[in-house]
Structures are given as structure tokens and as C-alpha cells.
Amino acid sequence: MKKKSVAVILVSNGPGELTTWVKPVTKAFKTILNNLPNTHESEYILRLVLVPCPNATGMEPKVAKEWGEFEFISSSNHFWKLLLNPYQFSKWPKNGLVVFLGGDQFWSVLLAKRLGYINVTYAEWIARWPQWNQIIAVMNEKVKDKLAKKFRKKCHVIGDLMADIQQNINVPNEMQRKNWIALLPGSKKAKLSVGIPFLLEVADLIIETNQDINLVIPMAPTTSIKEYLYFQSDMNPITKDYRSRIKHIQKVNNSLFDYVLETNKNTKINITLKHPSHEILANCDLAITTVGANTAELAAINLPMIVILPTQHLKVMNAWDGMFGILSKIPFFNRIQNFIIKAWYLKTKKYFAWPNIKANSLLVPERIGEIFPNDIAKEALKMISNSDYLLDQRRNLSLQRGQRGASKKLAELIFKSLQEYK
Numbered sequence: 083m084k085k086k087s088v089a090v091i092l093v094s095n096g097p098g099e100l101t102t103w104v105k106p107v108t109k110a111f112k113t114i115l116n117n118l119p120n121t122h123e124s125e126y127i128l129r130l131v132l133v134p135c136p137n138a139t140g141m142e143p144k145v146a147k148e149w150g151e152f153e154f155i156s157s158s159n160h161f162w163k164l165l166l167n168p169y170q171f172s173k174w175p176k177n178g179l180v181v182f183l184g185g186d187q188f189w190s191v192l193l194a195k196r197l198g199y200i201n202v203t204y205a206e207w208i209a210r211w212p213q214w215n216q217i218i219a220v221m222n223e224k225v226k227d228k229l230a231k232k233f234r235k236k237c238h239v240i241g242d243l244m245a246d247i248q249q250n251i252n253v254p255n256e257m258q259r260k261n262w263i264a265l266l267p268g269s270k271k272a273k274l275s276v277g278i279p280f281l282l283e284v285a286d287l288i289i290e291t292n293q294d295i296n297l298v299i300p301m302a303p304t305t306s307i308k309e310y311l312y313f314q315s316d317m318n319p320i321t322k323d324y325r326s327r328i329k330h331i332q333k334v335n336n337s338l339f340d341y342v343l344e345t346n347k348n349t350k351i352n353i354t355l356k357h358p359s360h361e362i363l364a365n366c367d368l369a370i371t372t373v374g375a376n377t378a379e380l381a382a383i384n385l386p387m388i389v390i391l392p393t394q395h396l397k398v399m400n401a402w403d404g405m406f407g408i409l410s411k412i413p414f415f416n417r418i419q420n421f422i423i424k425a426w427y428l429k430t431k432k433y434f435a436w437p438n439i440k441a442n443s444l445l446v447p448e449r450i451g452e453i454f455p456n457d458i459a460k461e462a463l464k465m466i467s468n469s470d471y472l473l474d475q476r477r478n479l480s481l482q483r484g485q486r487g488a489s490k491k492l493a494e495l496i497f498k499s500l501q502e503y504k
Contacts, residue, residue, distance in 0.1 A: 085125040088500055089178030092128070093193060095135035095158070097269060097304060098375040099184030100142055101358045102244045102382060103204070104130065107183060108151050110493035124500075127175065131193060132158040133185040139270055139304035145357075161189070165196055179500055181492075183243075187211055200503045204243065204492060207440055212236070217499050219492050221484040240491035242484030244382030257338070257365045261295045261466055263288065264363055264385070265351065266371035269302035271309070273372050275320055278313040280392060280455060282326035282345055284370060287459035289349040295466065297351040298366065299343070300359035307331055307341065307353075324455070338362065368466050370458060377446075378436035382483065386475040388461060389435040391450045437479055445478045 090111065094104045108128065115126055130152045132142050143157045154172050156164050164171055178199040182190035187203055187210045194201035195214070202217040203209055205225050209218045212233035219240045220226050226237045265285060267277025285297050301310075314321060314328045321327075327346045331353070334342050341353040354362055360383055363369065369380050369387040380387050433439045434448050449458060465471060 086123060086177070087127055087175040088124045089127045089129060089175045089197075089199070090496065090500070091131055091178060091180045091193065091197070091199065092183050093131050093133060093180060093185060093190040094183045095133050095142075095185035096138045096375055097142060097145065097302065098379050100146060102379055103183040104146070105149065105358075106243060106246050106489035107181070107492050107496075108149070110489045111496060112151065114493055114497050126500075127153050129154040129156075129172075131156045131161065131164065133161050133189040134158050135185050139302075141304040145303055165192060168197060177500075177503075179496060179503075181496060191215070200499055202496060202499060204240075206242075206244075209233075209237070216503065217495060219488075219495055221488070238491075238495060239484075240495065241486060241488035242382075243488045243492070244379070245483050245486040246489045257296075257362070260367070261292075262366040262368075263295055263297055263462060263466065264366040264369040264371075265297060265299050266369060266376055266380075267299070268372045268374065269304045269376070271313075273374070274305060274309060274313050275318055276392060277372050278310060279318065279321045279324040279326070280390070281370065282314060282328070283324045283455035284459050284462070285351055286326045286345055286347045286349045287455055288462055290347070291459070291463055295463075297349070298339070298362060299351055299353045300357075300362055301353055301355055303355075303357045310343075367472060368462060370462055373434045373450075375436065381435075381437035381446075381479045384476040384479045384483075386465065386472045386479075387435070387446050388458060388465070389446060389448045390453060390458060391434060391448075392453050393450065394452045437482055441478075441482050445482070446475060 092104055092108065094100055111128070128151060130146050132138070135158065138158055143155050146152060146155055156171060160171070168174055174197055178197060180190050180194040180197070180199050180201050182203040190203065191201055191211050191214045200216045201214060202219065203215050204219045206221045207225060208228055209220060209225060212218060212229055216236065218229070218233070218237040220237055221242050223239055226234060226239055229237055265281045267281050268274050288295055288297070310331070311328060312318065316322070329344045329346050331341050331343045333340065338354065339352040340355045343351040343353055356362070363380065363385055364383045366385060369385050371377060371380060371387055371389055373389055373391045377387065377389055433444070434450060435446055437445045438448065447461070
């Protein structure tokens with residue numbers, strides 16, 4: 083007997099959501115499928131649809147393809163064509179389900195309507211369009227309470243998808259020494275152009291004061307050693323404002339790290355290409371990171387951080403979220419936008435790091451403005467020498483998250499929904 087095909091469409095956007103939401107849910111759903119008896123009547127087709135997002139890098143389809151889990155992957159630049167004519171891209175089973183796992187919640191609603199499928203939304207902070215969702219899964223009771231009473235019966239509290247990345251994290255042998263600082267210069271060219279020269283100098287200043295500190299860069303899969311070398315060179319106009327350069331980057335035979343970067347001042351920085359690098363980051367004491375979605379990922383593993391945005395380089399650092407991110411790519415608007423950002427946006431926006439935005443409180447320090455490596459190095463040294471302060475920051479970050487086990491619960495909810503809505 084021929085099995086009936088059922089489509090499960092995961093909708094997502096950027097690299098952070100792929101790693102922390104899509105991957106664990108995919109793994110949990112595949113576990114359910116692997117345990118089904120051969121006599122099960124349906125065959126489940128797992129697909130990934132990426133939607134437009136200013137935080138996307140363009141490398142998301144490649145990253146997802148390497149997992150080998152999806153029968154079909156649609157890139158974000160094909161989304162509108164897919165929405166208008168999905169049959170141009172593939173055959174779509176009569177029955178299916180769309181799951182929102184990143185981006186704008188409205189995109190998954192539109193896609194589900196277009197395909198005639200069930201729509202399931204996972205909401206971390208707020209569930210939008212509840213009237214057009216058959217199932218709503220939320221991080222905690224606070225999110226459920228924000229819904230109108232008539233929609234709460236379709237809402238399920240499943241916990242925190244990001245919290246699941248903390249499970250089964252061990253302390254690698256190479257990190258059993260104390261005082262590890264992670265440096266995150268960014269994943270996109272606009273951020274790397276500032277982040278690399280700035281953080282190289284921060285690294286030199288830290289080691290100049292305390293040689294017992296160990297440094298690591300978890301390199302994003304959307305960049306490369308070649309780009310690191312480019313952005314620290316004279317071809318990057320920002321580099322002239324900084325003294326630190328890369329002397330060389332050498333490959334190492336190490337179970338944890340892939341390269342060692344050495345600066346012209348003999349500072350050594352470990353580089354890992356492993357992605358996601360949660361095992362490494364979770365065992366660091368502190369992170370120094372640019373503004374962006376990575377602050378949410380660091381918060382999910384309760385890693386204390388300093389969030390930086392050197393506004394003296396706004397002309398080249400066009401890597402904003404939302405509408406600012408879209409307009410920054412237009413030269414004329416870019417000049418106007420830089421003026422607006424300095425004169426109004428930076429003065430009126432209360433918080434920039436995701437954990438601070440969500441808590442509406444300064445959980446982690448933000449250094450926004452004309453900041454310099456010496457300031458950040460001094461602050462990092464002060465923080466890493468104060469274990470009580472770091473512990474308090476970890477505790478405050480953990481209080482903002484939901485319970486673990488969400489990926490398994492969401493996978494079970496998806497499977498159950500498919501049985502109920504046949």
C-alpha cells in the first residue's frame with residue numbers, strides 16, 4: 083500500500099534561528115519519525131523555507147543543506163515567487179503543516195494559507211496573528227497571558243527552544259584553565275569591517291595586562307580566514323585607526339580549535355570553525371560581542387557579555403535590524419540614515435542587546451557611542467576578575483528564559499497536530 087505524503091514546512095530566517103530553533107526541532111521530529119512502525123500510513127516530507135530578513139547572510143541554504151535533513155530548501159530571495167506560485171518550485175502534498183521558527187510570523191501565515199496547510203507558530207515573546215494559527219506554542223506562561231482569552235485554548239506552553247542548547251555541554255580539556263574570553267566580531271561584512279580591527283586591539287590590550295587570560299573566536303560559518311585577513315589589512319579603511327594587525331593564522335591539530343591567530347604584538351587567539359560552538363562558548367567566562375541576534379544566543383547559554391557598537395564607524399557599519407537594515411543598502415538613504423541614527427535613534431532607543439530588550443532592563447552592559455578598545459579592554463579585565471558579578475549576570479540571564487525540553491515538546495505537538503488535522 084502506497085503511503086500518503088504529508089509535508090512539514092519549517093519557516094525561518096537567519097543563522098541564529100537556524101542553529102537554535104530549526105536544528106533542534108528538526109532533530110527531535112526526525113527522532114519521532116525514526117521510531118514509527120513501518121506500517122504507519124503516512125510518509126513525512128521535511129522542507130525548509132527561508133524568508134526575507136535583514137539579518138540573513140545568504141549562506142543559510144548552504145548551512146541547512148549540510149545537515150542533510152531536508153528534502154527541499156527554498157532560499158529567502160525566492161520567497162515571493164514561492165508564495166505566488168509554489169508549484170513552480172516543487173510538488174506539494176495535499177496535506178501539510180507550516181511551522182514558524184524565525185522571521186516575521188506573518189510570512190508563515192501567508193505560506194500556510196497559500197498551500198492550504200495547518201499553521202503552527204512558536205512564540206518566544208509574543209504570538210501575533212493568533213486568529214490564523216491552528217496551534218500556538220509559547221516559551222512561558224507570560225507569553226500565553228498576552229493572548230486574548232478566546233485564543234488561549236489553542237496555546238501550549240512548551241518551554242524555551244534556546245534553553246535546549248545548554249544540554250549535554252561538557253568542559254573540554256583544552257578549556258579547563260580559567261579565564262576564557264570569547265570575541266565575536268560579527269558574521270556579516272559590515273560588522274566584520276569594524277569588529278575585526280577593533281577586537282584585535284582589545285585582545286592585545288587584555289593580554290598586555292593579564293597573560294593568564296585565554297581568547298577564542300567562534301568564527302561564523304558565513305565568513306572565512308580570508309575575510310579576517312582582508313578586514314585587518316590596509317584595504318579596510320577603518321584599520322588605519324587601530325594599531326593591531328594579524329601576524330599569521332596557523333592551522334592546528336586540535337580536537338577543539340582549528341586555527342591559532344597571532345597578532346603583531348604576539349597575542350594568541352584560538353579560532354574554532356565548529357558551528358554551533360555552544361560547547362566552547364558555554365565554558366567561557368565572558369564574551370565581547372557586536373550588536374545583533376548573537377546576543378540572544380549568548381543569553382540563552384547564560385554567558386556574561388559586553389555588547390559594543392562603535393558609532394564613529396557608522397558610515398561603513400550598515401548592519402542594522404529591520405527597516406534600518408534595508409535602507410542602509412541604498413547610498414542616498416544611507417547618508418540620511420547615518421545622520422538620523424546619530425541625532426535621534428541612538429539617543430532614544432533604550433536597549434540594543436536582545437536580553438536587555440526583552441527584560442526591559444540593563445542585564446548586560448552596552449557600550450554604544452564613540453568607544454575605543456582601551457575602554458572595552460579595561461572593562462573586560464574588571465569583569466573577569468569579579469566572579470560574583472559574573473555569577474549575578476548569569477543568574478539574571480537565566481531568569482529570562484523558559485524551561486528546557488521545548489524542541490521535543492514542539493516536535494510532538496507537530497506530529498500530534500498532523501494526526502488531528504488530517
